[in-house]
Amino acid sequence: MSAQPETLRSRRSLARNEARIALLFVGPWIVGFGVFLFYPLVASIYYSFCDYSVLRSPVWIGMQNYADLVRDDVFWTSLKNTLIYAMMALPLGMLVAISLAMLLNAKVKGLAVYRTIFFLPSLVPTIPLAVLWLWVFNGEHGILNYVLQLLHLPTPNWLGDPAWSKPALALLAIWGAGNSMVIYLAGLQDVPVDLYEAADLDGAGWWSKTRNVTLPMLSPVILFNLIMGIIGALQVFAEPYVMFPGGSPARSTYFYTMYLFDNAFRYHKMGYACAMGWIMFVIILLLTMLALRLSERHVYYQGS
Amino acid sequence: MARASLPLGAWGTLVINAHPNQPLLGRNMRRLAVPGAIALIALTIWYSELIVAPAPQVGPVHVTYWEKWTGFEGDAMRAVVDAFNRSQSKIHVDLLTISGIEDKTLLATAGGDPPDVAGLYGPNVAQYADDRAILPLDDYCRRYGINASQYIPAYWDIGYYRGHIWALPTTPASTALHYNRQMFRDAGLDPNRPPRTIEEMDADAAKIYRRDAAGHILKAGFMPAEPGWWNWGWGYFFGGRLWDGVSRITANSPENIRAFEWIRSYSVKYGARDLQTFRSGFGNFSSPQNAFLSQQVAMELQGVWMSNFIQMYSPGLDWAAAPFPYPADRPDLKNSTFVDEDVLVIPRGAKHPEEAFQFIAFVQSQKGMEMLCLLQKKHTPLIKVSPEFWAHHPNPYIKLFAQLARGKNTIFPPKLGIWPEYSAELNNAFDEVTLLKKTPKEALEAVQQRMQPKLDEYLRILRLRGDIR
Numbered sequence: 001m002s003a004q005p006e007t008l009r010s011r012r013s014l015a016r017n018e019a020r021i022a023l024l025f026v027g028p029w030i031v032g033f034g035v036f037l038f039y040p041l042v043a044s045i046y047y048s049f050c051d052y053s054v055l056r057s058p059v060w061i062g063m064q065n066y067a068d069l070v071r072d073d074v075f076w077t078s079l080k081n082t083l084i085y086a087m088m089a090l091p092l093g094m095l096v097a098i099s100l101a102m103l104l105n106a107k108v109k110g111l112a113v114y115r116t117i118f119f120l121p122s123l124v125p126t127i128p129l130a131v132l133w134l135w136v137f138n139g140e141h142g143i144l145n146y147v148l149q150l151l152h153l154p155t156p157n158w159l160g161d162p163a164w165s166k167p168a169l170a171l172l173a174i175w176g177a178g179n180s181m182v183i184y185l186a187g188l189q190d191v192p193v194d195l196y197e198a199a200d201l202d203g204a205g206w207w208s209k210t211r212n213v214t215l216p217m218l219s220p221v222i223l224f225n226l227i228m229g230i231i232g233a234l235q236v237f238a239e240p241y242v243m244f245p246g247g248s249p250a251r252s253t254y255f256y257t258m259y260l261f262d263n264a265f266r267y268h269k270m271g272y273a274c275a276m277g278w279i280m281f282v283i284i285l286l287l288t289m290l291a292l293r294l295s296e297r298h299v300y301y302q303g304s
Numbered sequence: 305m306a307r308a309s310l311p312l313g314a315w316g317t318l319v320i321n322a323h324p325n326q327p328l329l330g331r332n333m334r335r336l337a338v339p340g341a342i343a344l345i346a347l348t349i350w351y352s353e354l355i356v357a358p359a360p361q362v363g364p365v366h367v368t369y370w371e372k373w374t375g376f377e378g379d380a381m382r383a384v385v386d387a388f389n390r391s392q393s394k395i396h397v398d399l400l401t402i403s404g405i406e407d408k409t410l411l412a413t414a415g416g417d418p419p420d421v422a423g424l425y426g427p428n429v430a431q432y433a434d435d436r437a438i439l440p441l442d443d444y445c446r447r448y449g450i451n452a453s454q455y456i457p458a459y460w461d462i463g464y465y466r467g468h469i470w471a472l473p474t475t476p477a478s479t480a481l482h483y484n485r486q487m488f489r490d491a492g493l494d495p496n497r498p499p500r501t502i503e504e505m506d507a508d509a510a511k512i513y514r515r516d517a518a519g520h521i522l523k524a525g526f527m528p529a530e531p532g533w534w535n536w537g538w539g540y541f542f543g544g545r546l547w548d549g550v551s552r553i554t555a556n557s558p559e560n561i562r563a564f565e566w567i568r569s570y571s572v573k574y575g576a577r578d579l580q581t582f583r584s585g586f587g588n589f590s591s592p593q594n595a596f597l598s599q600q601v602a603m604e605l606q607g608v609w610m611s612n613f614i615q616m617y618s619p620g621l622d623w624a625a626a627p628f629p630y631p632a633d634r635p636d637l638k639n640s641t642f643v644d645e646d647v648l649v650i651p652r653g654a655k656h657p658e659e660a661f662q663f664i665a666f667v668q669s670q671k672g673m674e675m676l677c678l679l680q681k682k683h684t685p686l687i688k689v690s691p692e693f694w695a696h697h698p699n700p701y702i703k704l705f706a707q708l709a710r711g712k713n714t715i716f717p718p719k720l721g722i723w724p725e726y727s728a729e730l731n732n733a734f735d736e737v738t739l740l741k742k743t744p745k746e747a748l749e750a751v752q753q754r755m756q757p758k759l760d761e762y763l764r765i766l767r768l769r770g771d772i773r
Contacts, residue, residue, distance in 0.1 A: 024338075054410060055413060056435060056436065073754065139584035157581045162739065246731055249735050250732060265406075268435055
């Protein structure tokens with residue numbers, strides 16, 4: 001019985017010791033996080049209330065940047081463009097990724113090869129990808145319009161027509177569906193086989209199995225990909241920046257992050273850009289909370 | 305008992321015991337762990353500083369020079385730098401090719417570690433001077449005997465802003481009408497008579513336009529949107545200005561509206577959509593698919609550099625250059641030309657400004673400048689030109705470009721810190737007019753409404769800072 005307190009004490013000192021060692025090992029990361037992420041994060045809140053050109057010291061101007069943004073037409077144009085793009089790219093991308101994942105979950109020969117093939121495109125770096133798609137979308141010589149012509153469909157001027165430039169980018173986004181596809185695929189593998197067997201016994205067809213078994217069981221993964229997709233789509237930057245200089249034609253592809261970048265580095269208005277960054281943060285936060293709220297009724301977690 | 309060990313060099317071995325009832329480290333090691341880790345971190349910092357710190361200065365002072373050029377243009381500057389390094393033994397210029405030179409110079413200057421010399425673009429000068437990112441060079445110029453009288457006024461002027469000289473030229477450029485003589489001949493036009501007025505040019509262009517059976521444009525005489533680098537500036541060719549030089553934006557002046565009406569007339573005449581589709585088939589500027597080089601567009605406004613690209617990608621092209629046409633009712637606007645130049649600046653916080661300027665002065669000497677400009681196949685910004693320079697120059701029209709730059713109708717973007725924003729607005733207005741989404745008046749009115757408050761605010765801040773009265 002006397003041994004009991006001693007063990008406790010040694011346990012406690014062991015825990016303390018472990019914590020100390022752990023801190024020692026994460027120390028470098030904490031320093032890096034603090035200097036390169038946390039400090040800039042906090043500083044950007046401060047700068048968003050300042051007139052700050054990077055080269056001169058910031059001057060406190062209160063809410064001026066935010067007030068100016070509300071009255072800035074280009075800000076609203078860029079925000080509208082971004083939301084429209086997200087509304088096109090997100091559902092399309094999710095639909096394609098889920099469909100591909102379901103196809104690649106089938107029991108066929110050479111499955112690993114197919115999975116590799118469909119995943120490969122998402123490994124192509126962004127800039128070469130954008131340059132490549134410039135040629136695919138080319139209104140005069142592009143392969144996409146060539147195919148459309150063969151099918152006797154209208155051939156839009158994807159890059160030059162303001163009505164088609166955003167759909168072009170949304171199509172491009174599908175190219176990167178491989179990443180979320182892999183996550184869906186992992187989710188599909190987790191669906192218990194006995195549920196399908198039970199459904200088979202009940203005489204369920206392919207569609208009712210998809211609707212009543214697959215999708216509900218996949219819903220946590222769908223929610224995850226939806227939130228990641230919202231964040232990704234609202235921050236679209238590299239592809240339009242390469243493909244549509246200045247957001248041409250007629251600012252139809254001038255997205256939020258492009259205007260933010262221009263303000264920071266072209267116009268030397270870093271304070272204004274920081275304010276834009278924080279507004280985007282709040283928008284993403286609200287949309288994520290909305291997605292979580294809506295999901296309460298539609299997402300099923302196994303075991304709960 | 306599972307054990308993991310981590311060799312720590314001189315400190316022995318850090319042994320981690322994974323037995324739950326044993327302390328994680330041996331007693332001796334436990335006492336050493338924290339001081340040991342601190343010593344290790346300190347040693348790492350000391351050693352990494354040792355690696356990156358420059359070697360102690362023995363011999364020449366090293367001047368860091370960031371420049372944007374690559375290819376033959378980069379080689380040209382390298383030759384000049386080598387000549388400077390050979391010419392004396394006290395200074396050694398280290399030329400570094402940097403992409404995105406504007407952003408990187410900005411960030412390096414803000415971070416307090418800029419290069420000693422940076423090769424920026426002419427239109428950057430006002431913005432970087434406003435932000436105190438670059439040093440005024442007046443004192444240096446005085447001491448080295450460099451002054452306005454040695455330069456073609458338009459080129460000296462680009463580096464001059466609010467009473468100070470901030471930048472000195474490297475290579476300048478002016479623009480002229482480039483036209484394809486073969487396409488002129490094919491359309492029944494005289495290849496030796498380029499259009500003189502804008503009206504003549506429009507008429508010639510109409511004769512050159514060709515469509516296929518389906519109505520697709522195959523060849524264009526002229527397109528205001530090609531090459532698209534001066535979409536903001538067509539107003540100048542009609543006598544317009546973009547601001548009054550004091551406090552007013554003049555985007556919606558009658559002359560500017562007239563220019564945009566002219567731009568619009570091409571979309572109306574040839575179809576906005578057809579022109580867009582035709583344009584979308586053009587390749588990159590620096591490629592054989594360039595619209596002018598691939599003989600798809602017969603007339604283009606282009607700079608002195610165009611001859612280099614013709615030689616590179618389409619050496620057989622039968623072309624000529626002439627002053628860009630002027631409106632028939634405005635003969636005073638004859639010989640209008642865009643002028644621009646690349647410049648050398650000394651960023652604020654440069655470690656060796658004195659030595660940096662000595663190098664800049666070498667580039668500004670007739671010898672240095674002619675060497676650079678001949679290798680880059682441009683004209684020189686200096687008034688004095690040696691006969692050999694003309695004799696050896698590969699561009700058959702070099703004297704035309706030099707002459708245009710010396711004329712009175714030189715066009716350079718407004719020297720305003722807000723110019724990047726202003727030009728983005730004008731480019732957008734150009735897009736809206738060519739796509740027939742807005743009338744010229746509506747589009748330019750919108751630019752006016754947006755930019756005037758920005759100019760007011762900009763001037764207010766300059767006044768607050770005491771930069772202007």
